[in-house]
Amino acid sequence: MLKESSLMKQNIHPDERPLHIPQDPIEVGGLTPLTTIDYPGELAAVIFMQGCPWRCRYCQNGGLLDRKTSHPLPWQEVIEFLSTRQGLLDAVVFSGGEPTLQKGLIRAIKQVKKMGFKIGLHTAGIYPERLSELLPLIDWVGLDIKAPDKDYQSITGVKGSGIRAWQSAQIVIQSNVPHEFRTTLHPDIINNEQIDRLIHDLKKLGAENFALQSCLTENCLDASLSSKSHQLFHTVHHHKYHTLFNNFTIRKN
Numbered sequence: 001m002l003k004e005s006s007l008m009k010q011n012i013h014p015d016e017r018p019l020h021i022p023q024d025p026i027e028v029g030g031l032t033p034l035t036t037i038d039y040p041g042e043l044a045a046v047i048f049m050q051g052c053p054w055r056c057r058y059c060q061n062g063g064l065l066d067r068k069t070s071h072p073l074p075w076q077e078v079i080e081f082l083s084t085r086q087g088l089l090d091a092v093v094f095s096g097g098e099p100t101l102q103k104g105l106i107r108a109i110k111q112v113k114k115m116g117f118k119i120g121l122h123t124a125g126i127y128p129e130r131l132s133e134l135l136p137l138i139d140w141v142g143l144d145i146k147a148p149d150k151d152y153q154s155i156t157g158v159k160g161s162g163i164r165a166w167q168s169a170q171i172v173i174q175s176n177v178p179h180e181f182r183t184t185l186h187p188d189i190i191n192n193e194q195i196d197r198l199i200h201d202l203k204k205l206g207a208e209n210f211a212l213q214s215c216l217t218e219n220c221l222d223a224s225l226s227s228k229s230h231q232l233f234h235t236v237h238h239h240k241y242h243t244l245f246n247n248f249t250i251r252k253n
């Protein structure tokens with residue numbers, strides 16, 4: 001309200017506000033200035049958006065889950081940093097937390113895209129409707145698919161989470177936006193039969209890019225998760241999945 005009234009005093013209509021002031025607040029929890037692994041084939045910076053409504057047992061980003069952080073990175077500082085990287089970086093990835101949680105994300109993306117960067121998005125597909133709205137602005141999306149639809153709740157702690165994630169997967173495929181689906185493996189979280197079902201369901205949707213990644217266990221939300229994340233890799237029959245996808249990747253930490 002305070003901002004609106006000061007704009008009114010300056011006779012600036014809200015629709016004519018400079019683009020660098022996002023309409024909705026942007027809560028940024030952190031930034032990685034340079035990465036080669038978060039957007040395939042591109043040099044990128046990663047913006048970590050604060051907040052996520054799920055509580056996945058293996059989440060590594062506990063500090064990003066609350067909607068507010070005591071040490072937010074002001075959006076203007078993010079933009080100032082990116083302005084020093086124009087021509088040096090190819091892309092900016094919005095990650096989290098769950099970036100689609102924030103209503104201000106769309107304006108933030110528009111602003112960064114206007115600076116000449118490709119836009120990457122890491123999401124768990126928690127808000128399918130918002131994802132639909134964002135996809136026309138996105139150049140590449142990495143979507144977590146954690147389990148078959150009905151097995152989601154035991155990982156995220158949230159009823160109905162699987163429906164949302166799988167709806168998002170369908171939306172991503174229909175959008176034709178370049179993408180990767182990825183599934184994190186840990187023997188306490190998902191078993192071989194569930195992996196088979198998940199892959200069957202993804203193929204049925206028409207997925208062609210898929211990655212299996214082993215779970216990091218040092219900073220998991222659920223401290224009881226053991227460090228045996230590599231074990232499942234030995235029993236997953238990777239070769240049979242290779243033939244199913246145009247691009248199939250295995251990431252062992």
Ligand code: SF4
Pocket residue numbers: 052053054055056058059060061065096097098124
């Ligand atoms: S959806 Fe992602 S950020 Fe949210 S709790 Fe799960 S792993 Fe963490």
